[in-house]
Amino acid sequence: MPHGSNLTEEELACFSELFSPSSLLKRNSQDPVTVITEIPSGLASIMGRSRLTLWVELGHYKLWFTVSVGKDELGQFSASLGIPEILDVRGCERCWRLTEVDNIEVYDRQRRQEVTVLSLSSSGIALQIASEAVARRLMHRREIQLKLPGAEPMTLGFEPLRVEKGIMAARISTLGKDKDTLRRFLFQQHRSKYAYLYRNLGFPEFEGS
Incomplete structure (x- = not known):
């Protein structure tokens, strides 16, 4: 308003x-x-x-x-x-930032898994890159295929911030439905990880849930 x-x-x-x-x-x-x-x-x-x-x-x-x-x-x-x-x-x-990311899959356009998620938030992502060639390709394409548990694969757009020692830090640029899916996943993970903080709270239904 x-x-x-x-x-x-x-x-x-x-x-x-x-x-x-x-x-x-x-x-x-x-x-x-x-x-x-x-x-x-x-x-x-x-x-x-x-x-x-x-x-x-x-x-x-x-x-x-x-x-x-x-x-x-x-x-x-x-x-x-x-x-x-x-x-x-x-x-x-x-x-x-979620750092327990073993159940998150990442692929390039050819469905090759050449990167690994190290941490994920709704605003940024850290990736372990398999090689310099993969890093250059990601810097050019600026998108990956992200598969969250229980969700359809999504195209995640990002803006690279830096690449050091095989690790790329990037700002997430995806908006709309995919961004809502990512935010919902992170909220579910946070609520599960810190259940004791939510003990006295009961949330109404969310839009789109």
């Missing part, structure tokens, strides 16, 4: 219900929820064109949700949450 704009009384009532103690999103004083009407500049390129966001603090992580407000068949306002972006707030804030 543009800076300086206000929510209507109906929209405020919708959020009051969504985040009431009896709602599906339960929280306590250690798990504050904040609703804002602007996306932080550092997340704008990752989260797209959402008008509203909210964040939940879990330990040293922040979960940023996009929020969509609409009307149901009866004309009542309802809000739905997008898949969250997870930030690690230790030191400088950055997207949480």
